[in-house]
Amino acid sequence: MFDVDISDCLNFALNVNKEKELRTKENSRNLSKVGIMGGTFDPIHYGHLVTAEYIRTNFELDRIIFIPSGDPPHKTDRIIIDKMHRYYMCVLATQTNENFFVSEIELKRIGKSYTIDTLREMKKVYPYSEIYFITGADALCDMETWKDVPNLFKEGKFIGATRPGVNLDSAKTKAQLFRQKYDAQIFNVSVPSLDISSTDLREKIKKDESIKYLLPESVEKYIFKYNLYR
Template identity: 40%
Template sequence: MKNIAIMGGTFNPIHIGHLIAAQCTSDHHLFDEIWFMPSGNPPHKEDEVIIDSAHRMEMCRLATKDHPTFRISDYELNRKGKVYSVDTFAMLQKEFPDNKYWLIIGTDSLFNLEEWYNHKKLLKIGAFVIVHRSGYDEEKSLEQQARLRECYNTSFMNVHMPQIEVSSTIIRQRVAEGKPINYYVPDAVSDYIHKHNLYQLGDDHEIR
C-alpha cells in the first residue's frame, strides 16, 4: 500500500507556489509519492486560455525532475470531456485498490468542497491535505473539517506553508508584458516558456 498525495491543477504554468505546497506536504514524511496531475478539461477554468497539454506536462517534468518523491501523472489528460475530482478518485481506487489517495487543496477550497461536483460521493471516498496559508482562520478550518468528517467520514490532514503571492495568472501576464519571471518559476521552466514563445500576446491582445 502506498500513500499518494495528488497536486492537481492546470499548471498553466507550474510555479514555486505549487512546488512549495508539495514540499511542505512531503516534509511530513507520510506520503510515498506526490503526483503532479495536470488537468485536461477542468470545469472551473472555462474562461482561461490553457496552452497545449504537452507543454504543461513538460514544464511539470522540468520543475520536479530532481525531487525523489515527486511524480508526473497524465491520468486526467487522457480523459475526455469535463474532468471531476470525484471521478479521478473513483477510477484510481478501482484501478489501484491497495493505495490511498489524498488531494492537496488550499484552505479556500476546503470551505467550497460541498459545492464541488457530486460532493457527497467525493467526501465519502476522498481524503484531503489542507494547505494553510496566512490570512485564514485555522480554528474555523478545523471546525469545518470536523463537521465534514462527522457528516461524510472524510479524512483530513493539515500542512502549513509560507504566504507566497504568486499565481499562474500573474506569470502569464508578466511574460506577455515582457517582464522577467525569475524566481516565480524554476529556471528550467522559465527557459522553456521563452524557448517556445508561450503566453505571448496575439494580434487581438489576448495571451496565447
C-alpha cells in the same frame, strides 16, 4: 537567451518521468500513502513544489503524483494554455525529485476533469495505498460545488494547504462542516510557501517582467521557447 536546447531537456525529463512512474506502479504494494496533487498548473511554480514537498515530508507520503487537469470544469473565466504544455512544464519541474512524478490520467480522459473520477482511477492503480488529495485551502472551501461530493469524501483523504492571503479560519470552518456532514477526513495545513501565484506569473510574462527564480529554470525556458502567456 538560453544556451541549452529545452527540447533535449524535455525529452530527457519525459524519459525520467516514465521510469519513475513505472517503478512506482511496480512497487505499489509497498506504498502505504500516496499523495495526489491536482491543478491546472498554468504554469507550475515553486509555490506548488514547496507545498508538495512540505506535505510529503510532514504526512510521510511515499510519493506525490502531480496530475494536470485536462478540461477543468471550474475554470471558465479565462483561456487555459493547452493541456500538453502544462503537462510538459510539470514534467520539467518535477524531474529532479525522485518522489515526484506527473500523470497523464486526466489528459487522456474525454470530457471534463472531475476529481472523483481521478481518485477512483488512482485507487485502482494503487489499491494498497491510502490516497491523499492535496488542494488549496481556497479550493477546499468550494468543494461542495464539486461532482458527487458525498461519495467524493469516501474516495480519499483531503489536505487543504493554505496559500498566502487565504484566511485559514474559513478553511477550518469548512473542513469541520464537511467532517460532520460527510464524515470527511480533512486536514488543514499551513505551508510556509512562497508568495507566488500562477496568475501573477502570467501577468508578469504579458508585461515582459522577469519571472526568474519564481519557477524552475527549465519551465522558464519552455515558456519562452513556445512564447506562452503573451
